[in-house]
Amino acid sequence: MPAIEMDAPCMECNEANAILNTRNRSFCGPCYQRFLAYKVWRRMDHYRPRPQKNVKPTKPAQPQLLLPLSLGVSSSVLLHILDTGLKRQLAKSGRTSYAIHILVVEPSTELPMSVSYDTHVDAVREAFPTYSVTRIPLHRVFEYVPDMTDIMAEYAGPQFTDDASQSNEERLAAFRSVVSTATSKSDLDTVLFTRLIVGYAKQAGCESILWGDTDTSLAAKTLAGAAKGRGASLTWQVSDGMSPWGIKFDFPCRDISKPELSQYESVCPEISAVVIPDAPLSDNILTKNLSIDELMLRYVTTQGEKYPGVMANVSRTAHKLETTSGSPSALCSLCGGMIENVKGNETGLTVASQFAGKGSQFCYGCMRSRPEIIS
Numbered sequence: 001m002p003a004i005e006m007d008a009p010c011m012e013c014n015e016a017n018a019i020l021n022t023r024n025r026s027f028c029g030p031c032y033q034r035f036l037a038y039k040v041w042r043r044m045d046h047y048r049p050r051p052q053k054n055v056k057p058t059k060p061a062q063p064q065l066l067l068p069l070s071l072g073v074s075s076s077v078l079l080h081i082l083d084t085g086l087k088r089q090l091a092k093s094g095r096t097s098y099a100i101h102i103l104v105v106e107p108s109t110e111l112p113m114s115v116s117y118d119t120h121v122d123a124v125r126e127a128f129p130t131y132s133v134t135r136i137p138l139h140r141v142f143e144y145v146p147d148m149t150d151i152m153a154e155y156a157g158p159q160f161t162d163d164a165s166q167s168n169e170e171r172l173a174a175f176r177s178v179v180s181t182a183t184s185k186s187d188l189d190t191v192l193f194t195r196l197i198v199g200y201a202k203q204a205g206c207e208s209i210l211w212g213d214t215d216t217s218l219a220a221k222t223l224a225g226a227a228k229g230r231g232a233s234l235t236w237q238v239s240d241g242m243s244p245w246g247i248k249f250d251f252p253c254r255d256i257s258k259p260e261l262s263q264y265e266s267v268c269p270e271i272s273a274v275v276i277p278d279a280p281l282s283d284n285i286l287t288k289n290l291s292i293d294e295l296m297l298r299y300v301t302t303q304g305e306k307y308p309g310v311m312a313n314v315s316r317t318a319h320k321l322e323t324t325s326g327s328p329s330a331l332c333s334l335c336g337g338m339i340e341n342v343k344g345n346e347t348g349l350t351v352a353s354q355f356a357g358k359g360s361q362f363c364y365g366c367m368r369s370r371p372e373i374i375s
């Protein structure tokens with residue numbers, strides 16, 4: 001029988017047609033998935049227990065890790081890659097080096113979100129039946145971050161009165177409504193999401209949070225953070241290591257770009273029902289209505305296509321920023337950012353809130369997003 005003619009064979013296996021390209025290499029679907037997966041697995045390698053010489057092996061406690069699933073492309077692909085890796089470990093050695101808990105945070109009803117979460121969360125449970133999947137709405141931040149009530153009142157100032165008789169959903173909506181601009185709202189939401197995820201992870205006994213950020217989103221975060229005066233807290237927001245809340249942050253997709261993850265998704269039918277597609281970037285939206293975060297993501301996405309290496313360098317540079325020696329004198333009550341200067345980054349100014357009454361202090365970035373104080 002004559003061999004099947006192939007247009008261009010996969011450079012990895014040489015057996016199937018190449019259908020995807022990246023980094024000057026052509027792959028078939030499965031080889032492409034493996035190529036990206038290795039980059040993630042390598043980042044997770046430090047969770048593998050290492051046998052020590054002359055030490056009788058005991059069964060080490062298995063690290064519990066939290067994966068916040070936004071149901072977007074990045075975190076969904078990250079979950080699929082980690083699941084594949086854990087299945088391989090299990091088949092090889094009968095055990096896995098860590099356990100994953102999945103957390104889906106639903107935006108509060110105030111946020112523009114027209115998607116039905118039920119269908120997508122059901123799809124997660126179906127595609128990943130061996131994991132615990134928890135789904136909580138954003139307003140439960142009051143339960144998981146007990147001091148949030150005080151922080152909120154001190155942050156919003158006298159024009160905001162928290163009515164404890166209202167539901168948490170209504171209280172959060174009232175708080176968000178005093179913040180006026182798109183940038184400040186999106187900035188505040190990011191902080192609230194992070195605080196809720198951290199609060200949940202700590203209660204669940206997790207030692208680290210696995211964020212789905214790619215080099216594209218880390219570059220956008222870095223640029224937006226600097227523009228918003230959040231330079232001082234950039235390092236832990238984009239680097240693997242300890243966060244200000246005593247829980248580690250890991251960014252296992254940091255060596256991969258967003259378009260590369262999207263290509264992975266295109267050959268991964270297992271997660272097609274899980275992923276909520278990104279809203280298309282419309283050119284018609286007035287840039288003045290966009291938040292700095294959205295603007296930077298657009299910039300990095302379009303420029304990243306032209307200059308992929310440059311965008312990866314942006315987050316790597318922030319990764320290298322050193323904080324001032326010794327323990328920081330104060331951390332922002334809201335975002336956990338340092339109220340101190342950062343070497344080499346003049347945007348991390350030392351500003352504490354002169355309005356903070358009960359001892360809450362806010363960093364420069366949070367002060368800028370704070371509602372105008374009418375005196």
Ligand SMILES: [Zn+2]
Pocket residue numbers: 010011012013014015016027028029030031032
């Ligand atoms: Zn192949």
Ligand SMILES: [Zn+2]
Pocket residue numbers: 332333334335336337362363364365366367
């Ligand atoms: Zn802050």
